[in-house]
Amino acid sequence: APAAETQAIGEDVAAIRDLILAKLKYSVGKSVTAASPHDWFVATALSVRDKVVESWLSSIESSKRTGRKRVYYLSLEFLIGRLLIDALTNMEMIDETRAALAELGVDLETLREVEDDAALGNGGLGRLAACFMESMATLSIAAYGYGIRYDHGLFRQRIKNGRQLEYPEDWLSFGNPWEFQRPEIVCPIGFGGHIDTETRPDGELRQVWHPGETVEALAYDTPIPGWRGAHINTLRLWSARAVDPLRLDQFNSGDHIGALMDRVRAESISKVLYPGDTTPAGQELRLRQEFFFASASLQDLVRRHISLYGDVRTLADKAAIQLNDTHPAIAIAELMHILVDLHDIPWDEAWAITQATFSYTNHTLLPEALETWPVPLMERLLPRHMQIIYLINALHLAKVSGEPDATGHRLAALSLIDESHGRRVRMGHLAFLGSHKVNGVSQLHSDLMKTTVFHDLESIAPGKITNKTNGITFRRWLKEANPALTSLLMEVVGDNLLDNAMVLEKVAALADDSSFQERYAAIRRANKMTLARLVQQRIGVKLNPDALFDVHIKRIHEYKRQVLNILEAVAIYEEIRAQPFRDWIPRVKIFAGKAAASYTTAKLIIQLANDVGKVINSDPALRGLLKVVFLPNYNVSLAERIIPAADLSEQISTAGMEASGTGNMKFALNGALTIGTLDGANVEIMEHVGSPNIFIFGLTADEVEAKRSQGINGQDAIARSPKLSEALESIASGVFSPDEPHRYRGLVDALTYHDFFLVTADFDAYYNAQRAVFRRWRDKPAWWRSAILNTAHMGWFSSDRTIAEYAEEIWNVPVTPPGRK
Numbered sequence: 001a002p003a004a005e006t007q008a009i010g011e012d013v014a015a016i017r018d019l020i021l022a023k024l025k026y027s028v029g030k031s032v033t034a035a036s037p038h039d040w041f042v043a044t045a046l047s048v049r050d051k052v053v054e055s056w057l058s059s060i061e062s063s064k065r066t067g068r069k070r071v072y073y074l075s076l077e078f079l080i081g082r083l084l085i086d087a088l089t090n091m092e093m094i095d096e097t098r099a100a101l102a103e104l105g106v107d108l109e110t111l112r113e114v115e116d117d118a119a120l121g122n123g124g125l126g127r128l129a130a131c132f133m134e135s136m137a138t139l140s141i142a143a144y145g146y147g148i149r150y151d152h153g154l155f156r157q158r159i160k161n162g163r164q165l166e167y168p169e170d171w172l173s174f175g176n177p178w179e180f181q182r183p184e185i186v187c188p189i190g191f192g193g194h195i196d197t198e199t200r201p202d203g204e205l206r207q208v209w210h211p212g213e214t215v216e217a218l219a220y221d222t223p224i225p226g227w228r229g230a231h232i233n234t235l236r237l238w239s240a241r242a243v244d245p246l247r248l249d250q251f252n253s254g255d256h257i258g259a260l261m262d263r264v265r266a267e268s269i270s271k272v273l274y275p276g277d278t279t280p281a282g283q284e285l286r287l288r289q290e291f292f293f294a295s296a297s298l299q300d301l302v303r304r305h306i307s308l309y310g311d312v313r314t315l316a317d318k319a320a321i322q323l324n325d326t327h328p329a330i331a332i333a334e335l336m337h338i339l340v341d342l343h344d345i346p347w348d349e350a351w352a353i354t355q356a357t358f359s360y361t362n363h364t365l366l367p368e369a370l371e372t373w374p375v376p377l378m379e380r381l382l383p384r385h386m387q388i389i390y391l392i393n394a395l396h397l398a399k400v401s402g403e404p405d406a407t408g409h410r411l412a413a414l415s416l417i418d419e420s421h422g423r424r425v426r427m428g429h430l431a432f433l434g435s436h437k438v439n440g441v442s443q444l445h446s447d448l449m450k451t452t453v454f455h456d457l458e459s460i461a462p463g464k465i466t467n468k469t470n471g472i473t474f475r476r477w478l479k480e481a482n483p484a485l486t487s488l489l490m491e492v493v494g495d496n497l498l499d500n501a502m503v504l505e506k507v508a509a510l511a512d513d514s515s516f517q518e519r520y521a522a523i524r525r526a527n528k529m530t531l532a533r534l535v536q537q538r539i540g541v542k543l544n545p546d547a548l549f550d551v552h553i554k555r556i557h558e559y560k561r562q563v564l565n566i567l568e569a570v571a572i573y574e575e576i577r578a579q580p581f582r583d584w585i586p587r588v589k590i591f592a593g594k595a596a597a598s599y600t601t602a603k604l605i606i607q608l609a610n611d612v613g614k615v616i617n618s619d620p621a622l623r624g625l626l627k628v629v630f631l632p633n634y635n636v637s638l639a640e641r642i643i644p645a646a647d648l649s650e651q652i653s654t655a656g657m658e659a660s661g662t663g664n665m666k667f668a669l670n671g672a673l674t675i676g677t678l679d680g681a682n683v684e685i686m687e688h689v690g691s692p693n694i695f696i697f698g699l700t701a702d703e704v705e706a707k708r709s710q711g712i713n714g715q716d717a718i719a720r721s722p723k724l725s726e727a728l729e730s731i732a733s734g735v736f737s738p739d740e741p742h743r744y745r746g747l748v749d750a751l752t753y754h755d756f757f758l759v760t761a762d763f764d765a766y767y768n769a770q771r772a773v774f775r776r777w778r779d780k781p782a783w784w785r786s787a788i789l790n791t792a793h794m795g796w797f798s799s800d801r802t803i804a805e806y807a808e809e810i811w812n813v814p815v816t817p818p819g820r821k
Ligand SMILES: CCc1ccc([C@H](C)CC(=O)N[C@@H]2O[C@H](CO)[C@@H](O)[C@H](O)[C@H]2O)cc1
Pocket: 122, 123, 124, 125, 126, 128, 276, 277, 278, 279, 280, 281, 325, 363, 364, 369, 371, 441, 470, 658, 659, 660, 661, 662, 680
């Protein structure tokens, strides 16, 4: 860099060094000699935070001044991970900070590791919300994220004797340097109680809800910087507390525990994240969480609207509220309550404002994941909202019952109330009716929404369902996770790679360039060495960095078919033992993922992966040709370590069941080749990277449907496949569980007689696809050609592209691409 610039950087480094020292002394209250790595982390975090706050306050000011329409992203989950490296990267001060710390004898990489993950989410939905927040800031959209500040995020997973054990996660135990408590922002949240009808001065009747219980929602704000610090948005997370923290009367009468009951009851609302990512817990506390944050968020944004624009009637012009799945859908009834009951807006006008303001994203078609709440519970907990839902439904059904094909069956399917299993409110129907736009998260998923779960609703609102294929932020998942690859790519496409991801296409021209291939491969190998060290350190298994790293990391679920992957491992294990001297390719199968605490089959699958690994990894006959490892406590930070080191990305869900997937995008961007089914976004990844550069196999979504209608017995498939039947037999007979031979009998029987996820039907196709992977791996120039073409063609999967589409088609707000003011 020219002298002036080094001078400036020198100055910057010195300035940052002094700032960190000042923070350590005056904010952390520690001397350099006494400071722990965590102290240095906090001092460094507070230093970059100063920079962030500068732009944050001016972003807030400019949004106010320009009267721009705001986007409100309501999500019960934000799977943020760590923020230090992301803040330093987005504020473009990571190199200077690394140098400043080095001058103080501190390694930034060490500080990176001491930060706890903010694990306020289960999986895909939560991580997508975090990527979207960063992209909305990068595109200078005036946006707020609203969620819950759980005291305890997703549980910590420990593996003991191959089994998952759950431990409370405690991310706040060392405090959180990124958040600002907002004691002045407190919203009362009511529950229960009764409703009175009173007459308004204009003679109209008004419903007045008198809650039986009130808790307070207290705001905590976290600034979210976009790329180049272009714009800083706010993530406002609500924490629950009691109106009355201590019932002194009870305390003084000696009932010390009783005196705290209200407090415990209130605070339990934001105590812990529900660990289920498909099956609703269906518990009252979950509904309390959903209403708590939906009501606090609406009260807050309506208050802001009125303070800026005076009249709540213009809300839809100045606010777009995105519902991240049905979890915040009660917000629709809450806005109607606010407009009709608190602002005397006539019902129809209120409904028009509501529909124009809300939009809803569906993230799963799994029937068990579609939330429904028992009417009696809703009536007891939210009596006024249940009334409003009844009226919405009555007007809705009245409208459709006028139509020719309004059969009883059709009305029942269209109704907000499911009468079939005890009366339950269908939150997906409420979200659909109360929104002007509804979207799926991949083209296949959005199409399936129209033909399955939302078929009837689609027919009364044609065109309401649209598609917004997911994306990922390239700042975290390329630059921060794989800096070496990023700088190699920037040499080719220039340093505006993170401003406009589509420049990556330029890299395609170098796919067959041997020196570029060499440098690309060298970076992969270095990342694999780093991962091998982490694996050795965490689970004591030694990995060969020249082996093919075959990676399957995501939540454990039967539809994600980790079992199919394990069966292939067992089949290969048997083969290598049978033909030890064939020229086998060394391979490592890396698994990681959490199972919902109550999901026993998923927990058994974790045990099977560990049991199979234990036998294979210690079998001398294998000569290290195959290793199977399960890495505990999969989270955002571990993903950032594993993905840059992956050669093969496992995306093998039963077609039609994975709404999109986003891990698939992260792997392909970092140059791993995908082995997968035509499911979710795999389809669009194939369309962009080219079918020669991805290993697609298995039944399509339509074929799955057809197959299921013929029955889900696996015996035919097993009979047709000796490798499959042999693998199943060895698992069922206890080869991998000598201490409990029948441990997997049930699992194998389910695959044999009730194979709903069609593992047996897809086994041979999967097995053959894995063989094709091997053939490509042997031909290194061909392998690296495909790897480079994957990276080159993944630009479209940037969440900047996804957010720009939401902004244009759903929210109707302008975007300002980064690098351009
Ligand atoms: C009520 C319990 C519950 C909790 C979370 C969920 C989420 C919708 C599950 C989820 O994370 N879905 C994933 O969303 C990703 C982002 O769109 C998609 O890429 C994944 O395919 C989808 O499984 C369902 C049910």
